[in-house]
Amino acid sequence: MAHVAPDAPAVRRRSFSELLTSEFRALPIVLGLVVLWIFFAAQSDVFLTPRNLSNLLVQSTVVGIMALGLMFVLLVAEIDLSVAAINGLTSVFMAKIIVEYGFSPWIAIPIAVLLGAGIGSLSARWVTYVGVPSFVVTLGLGLALNGLQLILLPETARYSLSGTGLERIALTSISGPWAWLVLAIGIGAFAALVLSNVASRRKAGLEIPFLQGVVLPIGAAAAFGILVVAILTAHQGIPLVVLIFAILLGIGGYVLQETQFGLFLYAVGNNAEAARRNGVNVAGLKMAAFAIAGGVAALAGIIAASRTLGVGVFSGGGVGGGTLLLESIAAAVIGGVSLFGGRGAIYAALLGALVIGTVSNGLNLMGVENEIRLIVTGFLLVLAVSIDRLIEKATGQQSF
Amino acid sequence: MGVETAQRPNTEVRPSDTPLVSMRNIQKHFGSLHALRGASVEVHPGEVVALVGDNGAGKSTLVKVMAGVHAMDSGEYLFEGKPVHVSKPTDATELGIQTVYQDLSLCHNLDAVQNLFLGRELTGPRWGGRRIRRAESEVRAREVLTRMRLGGMSLTRPVGAMSGGQRQNIAIARSILWTPKVVILDEPTAALSHSAAESVSKLIRTLADQGLGIVVVSHDIHHFVVNSTDRIEVMRLGANVASFKSSEVTGEQVVNAMVGGNVGVNLAG
Numbered sequence: 050m051a052h053v054a055p056d057a058p059a060v061r062r063r064s065f066s067e068l069l070t071s072e073f074r075a076l077p078i079v080l081g082l083v084v085l086w087i088f089f090a091a092q093s094d095v096f097l098t099p100r101n102l103s104n105l106l107v108q109s110t111v112v113g114i115m116a117l118g119l120m121f122v123l124l125v126a127e128i129d130l131s132v133a134a135i136n137g138l139t140s141v142f143m144a145k146i147i148v149e150y151g152f153s154p155w156i157a158i159p160i161a162v163l164l165g166a167g168i169g170s171l172s173a174r175w176v177t178y179v180g181v182p183s184f185v186v187t188l189g190l191g192l193a194l195n196g197l198q199l200i201l202l203p204e205t206a207r208y209s210l211s212g213t214g215l216e217r218i219a220l221t222s223i224s225g226p227w228a229w230l231v232l233a234i235g236i237g238a239f240a241a242l243v244l245s246n247v248a249s250r251r252k253a254g255l256e257i258p259f260l261q262g263v264v265l266p267i268g269a270a271a272a273f274g275i276l277v278v279a280i281l282t283a284h285q286g287i288p289l290v291v292l293i294f295a296i297l298l299g300i301g302g303y304v305l306q307e308t309q310f311g312l313f314l315y316a317v318g319n320n321a322e323a324a325r326r327n328g329v330n331v332a333g334l335k336m337a338a339f340a341i342a343g344g345v346a347a348l349a350g351i352i353a354a355s356r357t358l359g360v361g362v363f364s365g366g367g368v369g370g371g372t373l374l375l376e377s378i379a380a381a382v383i384g385g386v387s388l389f390g391g392r393g394a395i396y397a398a399l400l401g402a403l404v405i406g407t408v409s410n411g412l413n414l415m416g417v418e419n420e421i422r423l424i425v426t427g428f429l430l431v432l433a434v435s436i437d438r439l440i441e442k443a444t445g446q447q448s449f
Numbered sequence: 450m451g452v453e454t455a456q457r458p459n460t461e462v463r464p465s466d467t468p469l470v471s472m473r474n475i476q477k478h479f480g481s482l483h484a485l486r487g488a489s490v491e492v493h494p495g496e497v498v499a500l501v502g503d504n505g506a507g508k509s510t511l512v513k514v515m516a517g518v519h520a521m522d523s524g525e526y527l528f529e530g531k532p533v534h535v536s537k538p539t540d541a542t543e544l545g546i547q548t549v550y551q552d553l554s555l556c557h558n559l560d561a562v563q564n565l566f567l568g569r570e571l572t573g574p575r576w577g578g579r580r581i582r583r584a585e586s587e588v589r590a591r592e593v594l595t596r597m598r599l600g601g602m603s604l605t606r607p608v609g610a611m612s613g614g615q616r617q618n619i620a621i622a623r624s625i626l627w628t629p630k631v632v633i634l635d636e637p638t639a640a641l642s643h644s645a646a647e648s649v650s651k652l653i654r655t656l657a658d659q660g661l662g663i664v665v666v667s668h669d670i671h672h673f674v675v676n677s678t679d680r681i682e683v684m685r686l687g688a689n690v691a692s693f694k695s696s697e698v699t700g701e702q703v704v705n706a707m708v709g710g711n712v713g714v715n716l717a718g
């Protein structure tokens with residue numbers, strides 16, 4: 050609000066409640082995370098060590114990447130209950146062609162991702178052309194894919210991937226000065242994007258909210274990045290899987306925030322008929338969203354396979370998707386993505402996955418049983434959505 | 450009663466110019482429901498045509514056929530005197546026919562600029578993933594809104610957080626953003642307060658004075674229809690039953706034509 054162009058109306062000072070339902074929507078989740086971290090730090094001396102925080106991040110990537118892909122489908126007011134099964138099937142398929150047919154991982158990985166995208170777009174076709182609700186189509190498809198996954202597995206019910214080169218995805222870290230270089234490139238790209246927006250606003254003679262639009266976003270991104278990289282380099286450096294997640298977050302954020310495709314996702318999710326009347330190809334858009342969710346789920350499956358050094362019945366969360374499916378949906382929702390479409394930003398995948406990862410990691414350190422973890426995660430899911438509703442009620446502002 | 454029976458909409462109004470849009474003898478079924486039974490309407494440059502009729506008369510269906518939302522079963526659709534094929538919304542918008550739907554067709558999670566340009570975003574190159582040129586869009590949006598004397602409207606608030614009158618204005622602004630020749634408005638004043646409705650009717654007249662053809666569906670017979678339009682087409686059960694010059698008719702006469710003396714007929718079909 051530094052400066053107001055002469056012919057523009059005065060920039061209205063916005064109330065805190067309005068900000069809570071728009072720019073600062075992430076605030077309650079961030080505060081929640083801080084509370085969780087304080088709690089676990091008080092319970093365990095190990096929690097805040099670089100080693101544990103690195104582990105926590107790595108443990109959160111698979112669910113985070115799954116949630117990121119799923120977001121595209123949730124934004125258009127659909128759901129894909131087969132993402133975990135896609136994750137499992139494609140990783141088993143990939144392992145099979147590597148182990149039995151001698152494919153190089155460099156070939157097998159893209160094939161697996163394309164297979165995931167193909168499966169996703171098939172369910173979208175079924176949803177849009179036949180008109181069966183997506184939760185039915187993808188529930189059925191998920192079970193069918195679980196069956197296929199079991200068929201593809203050998204007698205031993207497991208393919209080991211050690212020695213295939215695939216394990217290097219999980220074992221590689223970028224350390225020392227390289228880590229800082231990676232961070233500098235990331236911040237540089239983000240700053241370039243922000244500054245190019247500023248440049249075009251200046252060219253168009255529009256006001257430039259310097260503090261809010263330039264200093265705060267770049268400063269916050271830099272501070273957050275430096276903190277994370279400092280913690281990670283204090284242990285072993287930036288794990289490759291964390292870097293992959295970060296790159297996906299960057300690309301996803303750009304697509305959702307800056308491009309026409311991203312805007313169409315939000316438009317279709319809120320009012321598909323209005324979008325159609327304005328010339329948006331709704332069926333094509335949904336197909337792309339499901340393809341992205343499927344392809345990204347396959348990528349998450351590959352990372353999971355690399356971390357566990359193999360695939361089996363358990364891949365993709367096991368039959369029915371298990372906790373992987375539920376945690377992926379929960380992560381997106383905790384992060385602020387609406388199941389009714391048209392609402393949610395890219396940070397949802399990161400924050401949601403961090404909440405789930407933190408609970409899991411922290412309770413594990415406290416020696417608490419898995420049952421408790423499920424109860425706490427489920428409770429947090431309901432709590433996150435409830436807080437959102439309560440803020441809407443208290444402020445009378447609907448958040449979008 | 451001064452009720453004429455359905456005939457060619459009067460060429461007396463502006464004999465000199467070809468109608469911008471002329472639709473004749475339109476038939477439309479929804480399954481077994483016969484929604485349009487030979488309905489007709491035409492609009493000339495600078496003219497405001499009102500479509501009136503009881504609920505279910507087929508007004509919305511007729512304008513949706515004009516807008517390309519529904520394809521007609523049969524009938525004649527001329528644009529500037531030439532037969533055209535309009536079967537989807539973009540066919541109509543490419544001809545210069547813009548529609549403000551009864552439900553406004555806005556996305557409540559998007560802001561005014563995003564709604565104004567929806568489906569026709571100003572974008573950058575393909576390699577950049579068709580990045581939206583936000584700054585230019587804002588400038589164009591501000592221009593249009595200023596022309597509509599709505600210069601103070603927020604461009605960044607989600608439309609869902611705005612009042613009904615503001616949403617109506619955004620929907621109208623969207624229709625004129627691309628300098629159309631014809632604007633169709635379905636019940637533009639129905640959901641508005643008295644003063645907001647007044648300003649919308651002023652706006653409609655301003656647009657007609659700039660040479661646009663306007664087709665308005667309205668139930669506001671006694672105020673808006675008789676005072677702010679040029680010609681009135683009365684529809685009943687999917688067909689035209691009367692046609693008036695707005696300056697030569699009273700609200701009572703229009704209402705009589707709408708109900709056709711057959712009060713109690715099940716108009717819902």
Ligand SMILES: Nc1ncnc2c1ncn2[C@@H]1O[C@H](COP(=O)(O)OP(=O)(O)O)[C@@H](O)[C@H]1O
Nearest residue numbers: 479484503504505506507508509510511717718
């Ligand atoms: N999409 C549709 N599907 C089926 N029937 C419809 C549809 N749209 C309108 N109708 C029916 O067509 C008739 C005319 O409706 P409409 O054009 O909306 O009337 P009006 O706008 O004059 O009130 C009504 O009987 C309505 O129920």
Ligand SMILES: [Mg+2]
Nearest residue numbers: 508509510551
């Ligand atoms: Mg209607």
